Amino acid sequence: MGRYLIRRALFLVLVLFIVSLVTFLIFVKLPAADPARRAVGRATTPENVENARRAFGLDKPIYVQYARFAKGLIPWPGLFLNEDVYYSYSNFVPVKEEIFRRLPVTVALAVGASIIWVLIGIPIGIVSAVRRRSIADRAAMVFALFGVSAPVFWLAYLFLYLFWFKLDWAPSSGIPIGVSVLEAVAQGRFIMPWLVLALAFAAFYARMVRGNLIETMGEDYIRTARAKGLSERRVIYRHGLRAALTPVVTMFGLDLAGLLGGVFITETVFNLPGIGQYAVRSIFLNDFPSVMGVTIFGAFFIALGTLLVDVAYAFLDPRVRYT
Amino acid sequence: MRRYLRVLALVAILGLVAAACGGDDAGPGQTGPGVTGETGPTGEIQPGGTLELALLGDVSAAFDPQKEYYSVTWGMYRCCLLRTLLSYTGKPTEEGGSELQPDIATALPEISSDGLTYTFTLKSGIRYAPPFEDVEVTAQDIVRALEREADPDASVNGYSFYYSIIEGFDEFGAGEADSIAGVSTPDDHTLVVELTSPSGYLPHLFSMPATAPIPPDDPSERLGAAEGHTKDYGRFLVATGPYMFAGSENLDFSLPAKDQTPVAGYEPGQSIQFVRNPSYDPATDGLRPAYVDGMNISIGGDNNDLYNKVLAGEVDLVMDGIVPPQVLRQYSTDPTLQQYLHIYFSDAVRYLSFNLAMPPFDDVHVRKAVNLALDKAGMRTLRGGESVGEIAGHIMVDSLENDLLRDYDPYATPNDAGDIEAAKAEMAQSAYDSDGDGVCDDPVCENVLAVTDEADPYPDQAALIQQNLEPLGITLDVKSFERTTMYAKCNDPGSQVPFCLAPGWGKDFPDGYTFADPLFGSAAIFPSCCNYSLVGASPELLQEHGYEVTEVPSVDEEIAAANALTGEARFQGWADLDQLLMEEVVPWVPYLFDNNVDVTSQRIVNYSFDQFAGVQALDHFAIHPDAQ
Numbered sequence: 016m017g018r019y020l021i022r023r024a025l026f027l028v029l030v031l032f033i034v035s036l037v038t039f040l041i042f043v044k045l046p047a048a049d050p051a052r053r054a055v056g057r058a059t060t061p062e063n064v065e066n067a068r069r070a071f072g073l074d075k076p077i078y079v080q081y082a083r084f085a086k087g088l089i090p091w092p093g094l095f096l097n098e099d100v101y102y103s104y105s106n107f108v109p110v111k112e113e114i115f116r117r118l119p120v121t122v123a124l125a126v127g128a129s130i131i132w133v134l135i136g137i138p139i140g141i142v143s144a145v146r147r148r149s150i151a152d153r154a155a156m157v158f159a160l161f162g163v164s165a166p167v168f169w170l171a172y173l174f175l176y177l178f179w180f181k182l183d184w185a186p187s188s189g190i191p192i193g194v195s196v197l198e199a200v201a202q203g204r205f206i207m208p209w210l211v212l213a214l215a216f217a218a219f220y221a222r223m224v225r226g227n228l229i230e231t232m233g234e235d236y237i238r239t240a241r242a243k244g245l246s247e248r249r250v251i252y253r254h255g256l257r258a259a260l261t262p263v264v265t266m267f268g269l270d271l272a273g274l275l276g277g278v279f280i281t282e283t284v285f286n287l288p289g290i291g292q293y294a295v296r297s298i299f300l301n302d303f304p305s306v307m308g309v310t311i312f313g314a315f316f317i318a319l320g321t322l323l324v325d326v327a328y329a330f331l332d333p334r335v336r337y338t
Numbered sequence: 339m340r341r342y343l344r345v346l347a348l349v350a351i352l353g354l355v356a357a358a359c360g361g362d363d364a365g366p367g368q369t370g371p372g373v374t375g376e377t378g379p380t381g382e383i384q385p386g387g388t389l390e391l392a393l394l395g396d397v398s399a400a401f402d403p404q405k406e407y408y409s410v411t412w413g414m415y416r417c418c419l420l421r422t423l424l425s426y427t428g429k430p431t432e433e434g435g436s437e438l439q440p441d442i443a444t445a446l447p448e449i450s451s452d453g454l455t456y457t458f459t460l461k462s463g464i465r466y467a468p469p470f471e472d473v474e475v476t477a478q479d480i481v482r483a484l485e486r487e488a489d490p491d492a493s494v495n496g497y498s499f500y501y502s503i504i505e506g507f508d509e510f511g512a513g514e515a516d517s518i519a520g521v522s523t524p525d526d527h528t529l530v531v532e533l534t535s536p537s538g539y540l541p542h543l544f545s546m547p548a549t550a551p552i553p554p555d556d557p558s559e560r561l562g563a564a565e566g567h568t569k570d571y572g573r574f575l576v577a578t579g580p581y582m583f584a585g586s587e588n589l590d591f592s593l594p595a596k597d598q599t600p601v602a603g604y605e606p607g608q609s610i611q612f613v614r615n616p617s618y619d620p621a622t623d624g625l626r627p628a629y630v631d632g633m634n635i636s637i638g639g640d641n642n643d644l645y646n647k648v649l650a651g652e653v654d655l656v657m658d659g660i661v662p663p664q665v666l667r668q669y670s671t672d673p674t675l676q677q678y679l680h681i682y683f684s685d686a687v688r689y690l691s692f693n694l695a696m697p698p699f700d701d702v703h704v705r706k707a708v709n710l711a712l713d714k715a716g717m718r719t720l721r722g723g724e725s726v727g728e729i730a731g732h733i734m735v736d737s738l739e740n741d742l743l744r745d746y747d748p749y750a751t752p753n754d755a756g757d758i759e760a761a762k763a764e765m766a767q768s769a770y771d772s773d774g775d776g777v778c779d780d781p782v783c784e785n786v787l788a789v790t791d792e793a794d795p796y797p798d799q800a801a802l803i804q805q806n807l808e809p810l811g812i813t814l815d816v817k818s819f820e821r822t823t824m825y826a827k828c829n830d831p832g833s834q835v836p837f838c839l840a841p842g843w844g845k846d847f848p849d850g851y852t853f854a855d856p857l858f859g860s861a862a863i864f865p866s867c868c869n870y871s872l873v874g875a876s877p878e879l880l881q882e883h884g885y886e887v888t889e890v891p892s893v894d895e896e897i898a899a900a901n902a903l904t905g906e907a908r909f910q911g912w913a914d915l916d917q918l919l920m921e922e923v924v925p926w927v928p929y930l931f932d933n934n935v936d937v938t939s940q941r942i943v944n945y946s947f948d949q950f951a952g953v954q955a956l957d958h959f960a961i962h963p964d965a966q
Contacts, residue, residue: 063490107399187652
C-alpha cells in the first residue's frame with residue numbers, strides 16, 4: 016500500500032502539471048482578447064498597453080511565462096500560488112488570498128449539499144429497490160427524472176423567486192456583510208442552495224442505489240442469507256446494501272471533491288462568495304492567473320479525492336488490494 | 339395508476355404556477371414609509387441610517403486611485419472617499435453638476451495669459467482619515483499622487499496619458515528625471531502646474547481621483563502611505579472625504595508594506611463598507627451633504643434577483659445593474675413607485691462607426707445616406723424603449739457643448755424612423771450609384787463586413803440595420819464577437835472592418851476633449867484607441883495596413899484649436915467641431931444618447947445623479963427617518 020500511495024502522489028503532481036499546461040495553452044492559443052489590452056482603460060496609448068504587458072509578464076517568451084506559473088504549482092510555502100505571478104490581472108488581488116478566503120463558503124455549500132443528497136438519495140434508492148414497481152418506486156423514479164433533468168440554474172431561480180420573493184419562507188440570496196459562514200448557515204441562508212445543489216445528485220444517487228441494490232439482491236449469497244433464516248431487514252441492510260454502496264462511495268468521493276473545486280452555478284445565482292463565483296468572474300474577465308489558480312485548485316481536489324476514494328475502496332472491499 | 343400519477347403531477351404543477359403568479363404585491367418585504375405618498379423622495383431629510391447597496395461586479399482595480407478607470411468607482415471616490423483640488427456637486431447637468439467647483443482648492447485655478455501655467459491655492463485644515471487624522475493635506479501630497487500616476491507600474495490600467503501635458507511628467511515616469519519639472523509647491527498651500535501646450539481641460543484633470551492627495555509617512559518614503567503598495571494601495575487607501583473604509587483606523591503603516599494588513603472594510607469580490615470619517619470637517623466642503631452614517635455594499639449576485647431585493651426593501655439601490663423590463667414597467671406604472679424611478683442622461687452615446695478608408699464608406703454620400711436610412715427609434719426600442727435614452731442627432735453629448743446643439747440633427751427623419759427616400763436621394767450622389775437611382779450598384783456594397791457585439795440587444799439591432807440598408811443596395815455580412823474582441827477588431831485598421839455596429843462612448847470628465855481627441859484625433863488610431871473611423875489617418879498608415887484609399891479627412895487642427903479655448907468659447911469650439919464632423923466628415927451614425935436608469939427602495943427620500951461620474955450621487959442619498 017505504501018508504494019501505491021507514493022505512486023499515486025507522484026501521479027497527482029503529474030496531473031496538475033498537465034492540467035496547468037493545457038490551461039495555459041488554451042489562454043495563449045485560443046482567440047481571445049489580449050489580457051493587457053483588456054486590463055487597460057478604453058482610451059489608452061501603446062505605452063500603456065506595453066506597461067500592462069510588462070507588468071503582467073506577458074512580454075516574456077511563452078515558455079518563460081509558463082515556467083513562472085508552473086513554479087506556483089509546487090506545494091511549498093512561498094512557491095504555491097505565489098503572489099509574484101498568481102495575482103488577478105483585473106484587480107491585482109493575490110489569487111491565493113481569494114481562494115482561501117472563499118473556501119469556507121464552498122466547503123459549507125458542498126458538505127451540506129452532500130449530506131442532504133446522501134440522506135435523500137440513498138433511502139429513496141433503497142425503498143425503490145425493495146418495493147419495485149410499487150407507488151413508492153414510481154414516485155421515486157419521477158423524482159429522479161425531475162432531479163436529473165431540471166437544470167440547476169433554473170431550479171435556483173425558481174427557488175429564490177418562489178420561496179423567498181413570493182412566499183418569504185426562506186432568506187434572500189447572499190451573505191450579509193459582517194455575517195460569518197457559520198452564522199449564515201445558522202440563519203438558514205444555505206438551505207435553498209443546498210437543496211438546489213443536492214436535488215440533482217440525490218436523484219442520480221437514488222437511481223444508482225436502486226440499480227445496484229436490485230442487482231445485489233439477486234446474488235447467490237443473498238439467497239443463502241435468506242435461506243439461513245435471517246430477517247429481510249438484516250438481509251438488505253447487512254448484506255445487500257454493503258455491496259451496493261461500494262460504487263456509491265466512489266462516486267461520493269469524486270462528486271464532493273469536484274464540488275470543492277467550485278460550485279459555479281449555485282454560488283453565482285445565490286450570490287455565495289465561494290470559489291465557483293470567483294471562477295466564473297475570472298473566466299468572464301479573461302483573468303488568466305485567477306483561472307489558472309482555480310483550475311489547479313480544483314484539479315488538486317479531484318485528484319486527491321480520487322486517491323482517497325481508491326484507498327477507501329480497499330477497506331470496503333476486502334477483495335481489493337493495492338501494491 | 340397512470341391516471342393517478344398524471345393528476346398528481348398536474349396538481350403539483352398548478353400549485354407551483356399559482357404560487358408564482360399569485361398576487362400583485364411586490365414581494366414579501368415591507369411597504370416603505372414613503373410608498374403611501376405621505377413623504378415622498380423629497381420629503382424630510384434627516385441625517386442618519388445606513389445605505390444597503392449592491393454591486394453586480396467588483397470595482398476594476400481594488401480601489402487603487404491611480405489605476406481605477408471605472409465610473410462606478412469614480413462615483414464612490416467623489417461622493418465619499420477622496421477629495422481633490424476641484425470636484426463637482428454630485429448633481430445633474432441642469433442643476434450645475436457638470437461645472438467644476440473648488441474642493442481642496444480655495445477656488446478655480448489662476449491661469450496665466452499664455453495658458454501654460456495654472457496656480458492652485460489649497461484650503462487649510464483639511465485632514466486625512468485615521469490613522470492619519472493629525473496630518474493636514476498639503477500641496478506636496480498632490481505632487482505625491484502625480485508622481486505615483488507617472489509611475490507606469492503604479493498607474494497600469496489607468497489614465498496617466500492625460501497628464502502628459504504637464505511638463506516633465508513623462509520624463510519622470512520614464513526615470514529620466516528626479517521630479518516632475520512642471521509641478522512645484524512654493525509653499526504647503528500652493529501648487530503650480532506648467533503645461534507643455536495650452537490645454538483648457540487641465541482643471542478637469544485635478545478633479546480626477548488619480549490626483550487625490552496621498553499622505554506622507556516615513557520621510558524616506560517618497561510615496562508616503564502608498565510606498566511599497568505599487569499593486570494594492572487601494573486596500574490601504576487613506577480617505578479625505580466624508581467617509582472612509584470601515585476599519586481604516588486599524589491600518590498600520592509603521593510596518594513594512596508587505597506585512598501590513600489590508601483594510602477590513604473592503605473584501606475584494608465580496609463587500610465594501612463605508613463609515614463616517616471622523617476627521618472630515620463639513621465646514622471645509624460645500625459639495626457633499628453626506629446624510630447617511632454609512633454604506634454597506636455587497637458585491638455579486640444576479641441582476642434580476644438584486645432588483646427583487648430592491649422591491650422587497652432589502653437593497654436600496656443596485657449601483658451597476660440594468661433595470662429589468664418588468665421592474666421598469668412596475669415602477670413606471672405604479673403611482674406609489676414612480677417617485678423611486680430616476681432617469682438622467684448618462685453622457686454616453688451609442689453609434690455605428692464607418693471606416694472612412696473602406697468602400698463603400700469611403701464615399702461621404704454613402705455615409706450620409708446611411709445616416710438618413712437608419713431607424714433610430716427602432717434601435718432604441720430594441721434597447722428597451724424611450725426610457726433608455728434620447729435619439730442622438732449629433733456626436734457629442736449636449737452637456738459637453740452647454741446644450742448649444744440641443745436641437746441639432748442634420749439627418750433628422752420623421753419619427754426618427756429613417757427616411758429611405760431621402761437616403762436614396764443622397765445615395766444617388768454617390769460614385770457607387772452609377773445610374774443615380776438611389777441604389778448602390780457597385781459590388782463593394784454587397785456583403786459588407788460589419789462587426790457587432792454578440793450580447794443582446796446587438797444581434798437584433800444588426801438585423802434592423804441590415805433591413806434599413808437593403809433598399810440602398812447595401813447588404814451586410816454581420817459577424818458577432820465577445821465585446822472586448824469586437825472593440826479590438828474595430829480598433830485595428832489591419833482588420834479592415836468597414837462597419838462597426840455596437841460601439842458606445844462616454845466622457846471621462848465633462849469636457850468635449852474626452853470625445854474629440856480619443857475618437858477623432860489621428861494619435862488615437864491603433865495601437866492607441868479609439869478612432870475606429872481612421873479620421874486623420876496618414877497616407878503612410880493607410881498604405882501600411884493595405885488600404886487602397888490614400889487620403890481621409892482630418893480634424894486634428896480643429897481639435898487643437900478648440901482645446902486651446904476656455905470658458906464659453908470652448909463650448910462653441912466643440913459644437914463647431916461636432917457640426918463639422920456631422921456634416922462634412924460623417925464618421926458615424928450616432929443614434930442614442932444613453933440614459934442612466936435607477937430604481938431605489940422606498941427607504942430613500944433623496945436621490946441625486948452625479949453627472950461627472952455618470953452614476954448615482956451617494957452623498958446626497960437620505961433615508962426616511964422611520965426607516966433608519
